[in-house]
Amino acid sequence: xxxxxxxxxxxxxxLFILSCGLAVTLGLMNFINLAHGAFAMAGGYVTVILTNxxxxxxxxxxxxxxxxxAAVGVLLERMFYRRMYDxxxxxxVLFSIGIVFVAVAGIDYVMGSQQQxxxxxEFLRGRVSLLGVGxxxxxxxxxxxxxxxxxxxxxxxxxxxxxxxLRASVDDARVARGVGIRVNTIFAVTFAVGSGLAGLxxxxxxxxxxxxxxxxxxxxxxxxxxxxxxxxxxxYGPLCASILLGIADVLGKYYVPTLGGFxxxxxxxxxxxxxxxxxxxxxQ
Amino acid sequence: xxxxxxxxxILRQRVxxxxxxxxxxxxxxxxxxVMAVIAWFLLPDQHLILTEIAGFAILALSLDLxxxxxxxxxxxxxxxxxxxxxxxxxxxxxxxxxxxxGLLVGxxxxxxxxxxxxxxxxxxxxxxxxxxxxxxxAVFAEIANQLTWLTGGADGLQGITIDPLFGVFEFDIxxxxxxxxxxxxxxxxxxxxxxxxxxPFGYSLKAVRDxxxxxxxxxxxxxxxxxxxxxxGGAYAGIAGALFTQxxxxxxxxxxxxxxxxxxxxxxxxxxxxxLYGGIIGALVYELIQDALSSITPQYWQFxxxxxxxxxxxxxxxxxxxxxxxxxxxxxxxxxxxxxSQTSKGRAP
Numbered sequence: 001x002x003x004x005x006x007x008x009x010x011x012x013x014x015l016f017i018l019s020c021g022l023a024v025t026l027g028l029m030n031f032i033n034l035a036h037g038a039f040a041m042a043g044g045y046v047t048v049i050l051t052n053x054x055x056x057x058x059x060x061x062x063x064x065x066x067x068x069x070a071a072v073g074v075l076l077e078r079m080f081y082r083r084m085y086d087x088x089x090x091x092x093v094l095f096s097i098g099i100v101f102v103a104v105a106g107i108d109y110v111m112g113s114q115q116q117x118x119x120x121x122e123f124l125r126g127r128v129s130l131l132g133v134g135x136x137x138x139x140x141x142x143x144x145x146x147x148x149x150x151x152x153x154x155x156x157x158x159x160x161x162x163x164x165x166l167r168a169s170v171d172d173a174r175v176a177r178g179v180g181i182r183v184n185t186i187f188a189v190t191f192a193v194g195s196g197l198a199g200l201x202x203x204x205x206x207x208x209x210x211x212x213x214x215x216x217x218x219x220x221x222x223x224x225x226x227x228x229x230x231x232x233x234x235x236y237g238p239l240c241a242s243i244l245l246g247i248a249d250v251l252g253k254y255y256v257p258t259l260g261g262f263x264x265x266x267x268x269x270x271x272x273x274x275x276x277x278x279x280x281x282x283x284q
Numbered sequence: 285x286x287x288x289x290x291x292x293x294i295l296r297q298r299v300x301x302x303x304x305x306x307x308x309x310x311x312x313x314x315x316x317x318v319m320a321v322i323a324w325f326l327l328p329d330q331h332l333i334l335t336e337i338a339g340f341a342i343l344a345l346s347l348d349l350x351x352x353x354x355x356x357x358x359x360x361x362x363x364x365x366x367x368x369x370x371x372x373x374x375x376x377x378x379x380x381x382x383x384x385x386g387l388l389v390g391x392x393x394x395x396x397x398x399x400x401x402x403x404x405x406x407x408x409x410x411x412x413x414x415x416x417x418x419x420x421x422a423v424f425a426e427i428a429n430q431l432t433w434l435t436g437g438a439d440g441l442q443g444i445t446i447d448p449l450f451g452v453f454e455f456d457i458x459x460x461x462x463x464x465x466x467x468x469x470x471x472x473x474x475x476x477x478x479x480x481x482x483x484p485f486g487y488s489l490k491a492v493r494d495x496x497x498x499x500x501x502x503x504x505x506x507x508x509x510x511x512x513x514x515x516x517g518g519a520y521a522g523i524a525g526a527l528f529t530q531x532x533x534x535x536x537x538x539x540x541x542x543x544x545x546x547x548x549x550x551x552x553x554x555x556x557x558x559x560l561y562g563g564i565i566g567a568l569v570y571e572l573i574q575d576a577l578s579s580i581t582p583q584y585w586q587f588x589x590x591x592x593x594x595x596x597x598x599x600x601x602x603x604x605x606x607x608x609x610x611x612x613x614x615x616x617x618x619x620x621x622x623x624x625s626q627t628s629k630g631r632a633p
Binding site: 005026032080083084087089091092093094095098099100101102103104105106108109217220221224225228255262265266268272273 | 359404407410411412414418419420422426427462527549550583584585586587588589591592593596597598633
């Protein structure tokens, strides 16, 4: 039971890393970016290629995956996304579905449609037993990394000058420009960091979630659920939502396998009906 | 004072005139349907594709009703489509293979699903609606996947046999009957949709779409209107699903997939929302593109569809609708001028 809880928590933390970039772009910038999973997939493939083909150490590939996807994010933001901020939600949905299709077919073309296997280094494999709880070392690693990231993100958003500028730009871009905040740059940086985090999440999650060209479609719903369930007031909302969903998913699949696939959707619909702005909504 | 009275009464007459009669058929519309009939006779080799286009068009039409006229953004049209498809398929297996009653079953089940889930849509904005519709469709897909004994699960529902239409026209493997049948269903549905959207009900919906707050202020019951339109859209999607089942005589879980919803949305926006023909034009264009691309790059045609979609949004997706409305206005103007010059000629001597 505790082992399951721990697995669920690790899974939830992973979901958080994958989705927290989206929490910023979708939640704060109010941009419906269904293509978020494509960035995650890019990060995953970077790590797989670097470790399996070039023999780079796994831990070293993580920052590379982050930087690579962040660069791609900045490029796309400057080229396309910037023009989509003011358009309707429907336009944003269509645009990002287009990106997903391109990414899926593109990866399929370059890498083939088979599932990629990530070779974890020796010290991250295996399980240890702690007070009767079986803990996968890699999962413990995930919990630690993701926990640190969550705290760091929340601190950046809530305490730093950049964070307050970002919040100001989001709330009222015009006034923010008026007081001398460089809104465009802030949005570009934020988008890059969001994409980079997605890439990092994809790299970390390749082992657990599996990595193949349909990744962006398969997990799109999960990312969106985390953000819409968690709300966008702070990073705690998505974090709690991720952990809740991760545990619900793991427990559901273990105890009621026939219901397994539903649990996450039922949680989603229930939360949205009861609290349309998410669990931890910002006061309107 | 007097002047404004006169203006008021003229305005009242015009408004009641608009509300009374359904919108008039334009030349372009008539030409379109004539062309559809001609296509059936002249292109017997293309009947399978025409059937597919008609199916896509109905799916997009259902989405147009709820997106273009009620302003509900949905990524879950596959829920109603798939339930309609499965319901009519099961109906044909266990009850009767009569096609028209199968369509009715599809429509009713689609409408029922829409009605039951419509209450989830009344709260929250665009994002919440997107998520809830997406989630609902995912739940139905999962249900169909689990109920293997009923739906065949991942293997799909097999053993569907459809009786001849009206007891006379057999569904042949070349799709001749299926094609005529689909086009006829599409025509009737467009006819019905025209009536609905040009009725006072349709106008009140447009008011809701454009400004819900103001609409409720002038006494339009916003939520019941949205529910009603969503249910109608659901019935249309159910019919689209049932038609698919009957013409393919097979259903798989694809009918409930996200891909299906995305296809419907894509088809609709390619043609433009909010004028009923958007879905049809979009279906035509989408099918032609898909056909051309998949013959060039069978495996990666989605790549190009994605590129097209991105380019399309960046250029502006209202372009096709403006093109069509502009064109039909020109044609109407020309026709009007021709008839006017004829009457003036008749009067002159």
